[in-house]
Amino acid sequence: MENPLYKTTLWQNYLDGAWQQASDGKSMESLNPATGELVAQVPDSSKQDARDAVMIAKKAFRSQDWAFAPEKRAQALYAWGNRLEAASEELAQLLTAESGKPIREARYEVGRAISYLRYYAGAARTVYGRSTALSSDSYSILAREPVGVVAVIVPWNFPVTLLMRALAPALAAGNTTVIKPAEETTAITLACIRELHATAAFPPGVVNVVSGFGHVVGRQLVEDPHTDMVSFTGGSDTGREVMRVASETVKKVSLELGGKSANIIFDDADLERALPFVISGIFTNAGQLCTVGSRLLVQDTIQARVIDEVKCRAERLRVGNGRDEATQMGPLVSEVQLQRVSGYVNIGKQEAQLITGGNRLTANGLEQGYFFAPTIFDNAPESSPIVQEEIFGPVLAVQPFHDEEEAVALANGTRYGLAAAVWSKNIDRALRASRRLEAGTVWINSYNKLAPEVETGGYKESGIGRASGLEGLYDYTEIKHIYIETEGLRE
């Protein structure tokens, strides 16, 4: 299919409403993880480029043309959503080329991103504050105001949805922004911004993009004294570093970090319904998903049956190039990711029982890509790194439990707290367990259901703040107290 976005290989930064090279002319390559082919050349920007972008965003914020114009913001966000919808197939193709994810997942992702945008377009006109009368002649207004310049730093695993989940509420609340795309998925980020540019609905300087490395551009955006807030989605170790650097200038931070989520199956669960979610819960996007159900906690009475079933289903998955409509699982995003996953799998082979997978796939046209077999370990000990650490690959660790008490203890037994699921026909038990789980999201008899309307985020080392929903909008605001005394005003 003719695909103009896919054919564009040279991308530029977006600053003050115009396209620009990195100031020193450097660029870096974005490669297709299924084939090793060049997808795009993107700017390798300097710290100075990041500083310039922050000052551009600051000027746009102070012009008040955006911060005090909620209807204009709503219209601009809706206009962008319409452009993205018109370009959605091209965007999905580029997303698959750059990230490796199956085209069906890419189409779904672009659709979700548009849904986020439209949700926050509506919310832009509802950033209400409060007021109260403190006495007969004194009043307080509590106004919600934008924070200022927000640095939006995003990862590669869902580069379109996660960009929109952070950027749309930041813009809806009236902030101006500087985006730092992930190195691996810069072209798809810039392609979305190309559609924004085409709307001509955003004042120059409200949205800026500086492409480059995390330790250069990302770091500068976080330490810059003119950045007012950092919205970071990525790994917990990087999040810790972001928080440490942001503390130097006492910046507001929103952190959406890693996870090691437990999918808990009691012996009264509807297995026909649960098993497809176990499989999609771990193998969607080749396991490169923050809320991935990477720990399967199974009641010991049904362990053997569940293991047989998930093994069969995992072995039936069609692994291949995401451009093929029949592909169910694509490659890992990069060589680095392949090494990381292989390292954990080697540990797993020492410490647990390998049920299926456990190796790189190189046959039948997969030799140029970073493909890894869907992998399952049974009887994984609680202390093992494959149970405790985020692998971010298609690797499932199964842990048996005897009763509800043990299930909750095992589920809570890592430093993460992003998500969890409980499968049981006994709603009393399912609700009781969900209240005791240390996780920002708990699904009962389902998995991975997220929506723009509902808050999500991390307990423990999985993050600070909430994304989505109204709390996700309020995270991008400050509250100002304005006190009014009327006595002195009387005639």
Ligand code: NAD
């Ligand atoms: P990462 O932390 O390596 O990088 C994320 C972003 O931060 C990238 O744009 C990177 O360039 C930038 N960065 C790197 N070093 C930086 C620094 N010192 N200062 C500022 N920015 C810096 O994460 P990744 O490998 O791109 O993504 C995978 C991780 O993201 C996983 O841990 C996953 O769980 C997490 N994640 C979390 C959520 C969530 O909602 N909680 C969603 C998606 C992904």
